[in-house]
Structure formats: structure tokens, C-alpha cells
Amino acid sequence: MSVYAKRREKLYDWMARESIALVIFEDAEKRRDASVRWLSGHPHDAMLFLSVEQKSLLVPWDINQAKLFADVDLAVPYSEFSRHPLMAAAGAAEQFRLPKGSKVEISPATSYPSFLKYVEALDGFDVICRERGIWAETERLRAFKDEEEIGIYRKAAEITNTVIDLLEKHVRSGKIKTEADAAVFIEIEGRKRGCEGTGFETLAAGPERSFGIHAFPPYTGAPFGGKGLSILDFGLKFAGYTTDVTLTFANSPAAAQERLLALTERAYRLGLSMTENGRPAREIAAAVDALFGKSKKTMPHGLGHGIGLEEHENPQVRNRDDNEWILEPGMIFTLEPGLYDPVHGGCRLENDILLTESGPEILTKARIIRL
């Protein structure tokens, strides 16, 4: 049984327990849903229908690509439904001979106006759209990486680490002089080593721009690696899965900049020391916030987040009331403390952690590099 069929099986069980007859996933522009790829292997632009009768139907935008990538019971081109999601949904209900009155669950990302249209198009069925339904279950399952995924991550991390070493070398030698030099270097070296690309737009912010959490534009022709603090945040995507690391280059840092760096490194070590199975993720983030607070500093973002087919997945590692995630084996997530000062610039240190039965394994080797 393929890895995709195994994943679907878990959802079929859940559907049976919850009496859901049909689930509709959609991956489309502005409504990206990586669960389609996770469940079918098809990398993008498709609707995926799962029936409680344990059948899967993919409706891809590009049937030629589906033939190459998709592992499903049946694939029907989107054009057969006039490229319209509501027609595809009605078609799937017919294909699966869904009894009237059956429960059909749609994504909680479905807009309110679209929800009303689904209710109309699936007249006679019970359309369900909720946050704590099958999407939450799918995203919960995706937080636990299976052996295939962990194998992919080891490879992705290996490439990322090679590129980190090369970046350090070339910033030191002066071959990488600008933000664009760094960003383009990552694109080239990652793809050369078999990556699909970067997992998100690389953020390279030289000393003049590192004060921004997410500098805008993400990279420019501005100098990188000169006197002060430069931030480089990137991920490489291998077989669908992205790493996410941040390096800080500190060139002759002034005393105030040294304090930012030292505090960030201390926060990183604190976070790592608390990372263990059974720990509520929120506790770690709260401890780091408290550490920064003692120095009258505030970190304007969460401490970390799960990674996977998407840049931001579960578990959340942030200090918010509604964060109920407990760290468990199989989870892969970032720890990324950072501090940003409008005058002195910013620094961030981010690595990817795999939690195993025997504790945390730091997959990536990002660091603060003193030039």
C-alpha cells in the first residue's frame, strides 16, 4: 500500500467514526491546501474527494501531471466539470452515489459566500464547515512525520547544511556581497542538489534593513554582511518538504548589538533545553518571552512552528492562550528567537528540530556567524 493510501486510510477511519460520507479538499490559487499533496501525491491545483466507502477521486487542473504524480483511485480532468468547483462537487456526489441526507464536509477555509453556494449546489446533503473537523484532524496527523517524511527531512537538512557552510564561506570571502547574491546563491545551489526550490521567498536583510521582522522587499541589491547585523532566513524544499533556517551575520558588532546577539543565543539555548516529549509547546515560548522580558525586550513573533509541506504547520510553538500543542515524537518544528531594534538592527537564530523517542535532534546547523 502506498504512503498516500496509508494516510487516506487514517482519514477514512475518522470519517466512519464521525459519519462523514464525503470530504472535499481543494488546492487552488489563493486557497492552497497542501493536504491534497499529502493525501494524493499530486503537487498542486486539484480537488480531492474522499468517500467513506474508501474511494478517492482527484479532479486535477492538469490531467497530464496527475498521470505522473497522483496516487488515487480515479482521476477526472477538471475540464469535465467546466472547471467549476461546485460542478465538480456535485459530480463527485453522483460518482460516489451518495445517499441523500449524507454529511459532506468542506474546508473551514471556505469563504462564507462560497459556503452558501455549496449548500445550494449540494442540495439534499448536509454540508458541514467547521474548524475542529476533518481539517483539524488532517493537520494534526500532518504534525507527526512518518518514516518517509523523516527520510526526506534528513536529505533536505543535509542539503540545507551544505548550503549554510557555503554561504558562510562566500560571505567571509566577499564573493557574496549583496542580499541578492545570497538569495540567488541559495536558489542555484539548492536546485543543483535536487531541491524543488526554496520553500518560501528568501529573506536577506543587510545591516540597513535587518530591523524588520520580515524585511520588504525580501531581498534587494543592498549590501549584505557588512558592519552590523545581517539576517538570512531561507528554506529549501526537497520532495515537497521545506526546511526553515535563519542565520545572522554579525560584522564587528557594537556593544548594543552584542547584547542582542547574546540574548538571542541564550533564548535559543533555553528553548532547546526545554524541548522534550510531553512538554506543552506554549511553556517553552512563554519561558523565552519571560527571558526577553527580564531585559526589557519583546520578541514580535512566535518562538517557532511546525514545518512540512508548508512553511508553517503544526505544532505551534507560541505563547498564546489557545496553543494547546504538546510536543511528541515525530514532530519537526523550528525554534527561532529573534530581537529587532530600529537603530541597531535585528538578529534571529532558527533551526529545525526533530523530536524522536529519545529527545530532540537538531536537523539543521544555522548559527550566528561573527565576521
Add this chain to the structure above:
Amino acid sequence: MSVYAKRREKLYDWMARESIALVIFEDAEKRRDASVRWLSGHPHDAMLFLSVEQKSLLVPWDINQAKLFADVDLAVPYSEFSRHPLMAAAGAAEQFRLPKGSKVEISPATSYPSFLKYVEALDGFDVICRERGIWAETERLRAFKDEEEIGIYRKAAEITNTVIDLLEKHVRSGKIKTEADAAVFIEIEGRKRGCEGTGFETLAAGPERSFGIHAFPPYTGAPFGGKGLSILDFGLKFAGYTTDVTLTFANSPAAAQERLLALTERAYRLGLSMTENGRPAREIAAAVDALFGKSKKTMPHGLGHGIGLEEHENPQVRNRDDNEWILEPGMIFTLEPGLYDPVHGGCRLENDILLTESGPEILTKARIIRL
């Protein structure tokens, strides 16, 4: 008055006519809304509140960046609302002293579960979420580029055309040999000339992969420009606005490939000849579909689309019942006929057209290049 204030003024008029007291825009991960930038200058990650009293409030994720980019009446950091959209919304209602019972309009992209939460958080107000409301009006207004935007597009097109010429030169000379060579070249040359980056991930598909409408991965280390058909689809983003062009490189095409190329060029000329003020956009797309149909070919995507702060904006230029767009002066859109064959590969020709009072002006110079 700034260009942003002028744009907001048009919406205030509309709000007054429709008795909408407050409008809430949100640009966030997975819920991108370029209207925030269009209305405030702030490039990303923020909520924007417009009150019918003609006041604007920006709640940015990064207040340091807002100070540099935003042109609004008031900016308050997101952290003051515990980085929570519902708290920011309630805060804005308080800030503007909104009378109970007032109408508050939220984006039609708001999910059904979030809609219910907004209704709860804005208790006492009338929360409106509809497709044909202020979002449709904002997107309608964005389809008509003002002088500032047309100026930006002339510059973006100039850079794009320079890069197109360089691409042709380097594919011919053999300096560009792989898909990644072509894609990375565009990144570097665009940014070198002042672009923010590419408007979307460049799609470079060599002869082995050009059969896909949108090849996956978008580019790899595979050969580009060798015998057969290679497609290169890219856009350069200048001051927020993206171009969108597609070149096809045809190297010693076989007879079947020549037929695809000739038919695509014919479709492009037909589309262009029908492009005029007052013409329903759907008519052009229907004529091209009919032309392809006569040769028993099907184009698996729309003929074109508006461009702007986003890759896909209004007007739509597609052959669908619900496409009611009429072409008018100030619109900038693509024409991009293409044909894809699993055996012979694909070809597409795409340029950006500005419609002026005196007719269409082809801004970009993409072409089918025979090697």
C-alpha cells in the same frame, strides 16, 4: 493629496452611498489582500480599517516598516491588540466610536467559521460579508490603472523587455542551458534593474516538460532550449506591480510542433485584433476557443487576465458565462493563448496589453523564438 488618499476617497464615497460605517481589510499569510497595499502603501501583513468618517487606521504586524511605507491617518501596532484580528476589529470600532447598529463590512474571503466569530466579536454591529460589496468595488477600481500605475507599468515593461532580449541572446549563445539558468538569470537581472523580484515563481519548462500548463516543479536543472519546445513564463515586479509574459523557444520544431506554434500565433493575432474599447472580454476568449476548436484543439486555460499588484486581477479575459467584463481604457491585461500536447510538448505566447483611449498598446515584447 497622496495617490493612496485619492484611492481611499473613492471608497469613502461608495461607503456613504451604501451606508457602510466601517470596512475591514486584512492582508495576512494565506489571506493575502493586495488592496491593503493599494489603499495604504503598506506592502504586507496588516489590517486596514476605513471609516465612513473618512479616516483610515492601519494595524501592521511590523510598525517599523509601516513608518517607512504607510500613508494612513493612524497606525497602531498589531501587538497592541494581542496580534489577534478580532481584537483589532473591536479596537477599531471603539477608536472610530462606531454607533451601535452600524454596518461593518468584512472580506468575502472570510471563512465561514471566522465570519461567525466576527459576528460575535462585533456584537451590536451589523456584520456584512458578500461577494458584490466593497471588495468587488475595490477590485473593479483596481482594474482601471491610474497615471501613477501606468507609469510604473511602462518602467516594469521596459525592464521586462530588456530581460527578454537578454534571454534570447543567452539561449542562442548557449550561456543559458537549463531551466534553472533561465529562471535565476531573470531573478538577478530583474533585481539588478530595481525590481522587487519576480511577480510569481518563474516557470521554465524545457522540451521534456513543456506539455504541462504549469510544469511542476516550476523549474529544475533539466535542459532548456534544446530540440523541441521550451516554455518560459515569468513576471517582474516593479514598485509592487508585476508584468506577466511567456516566451516559447522552438528548436528545430517537427511538423506537428510547427502546427502548434502557427496555431498559437494565429490565436494571438486574432485576440489582439479583437481587443478594443467596449468589447466584452468574453467574446475574444470565445473567438480564440472557436479557432482552436476548428483544429480539434482545446486550450486548457483562459485566454488572459488583468494584472497589477497581483498576478491575476480583473478584467478576466476568459470564455465563461459569468464573465461580464467589458474592456475599457486604463485596463492592463494579458493575452496568452497556448496549446499543450503530451507527446510534442507545449507552447504559449503571452504579452501585456494596456488599453488606451486610442486602442491597445502592447507593453511587452514576448514572442515565439525559433532557434
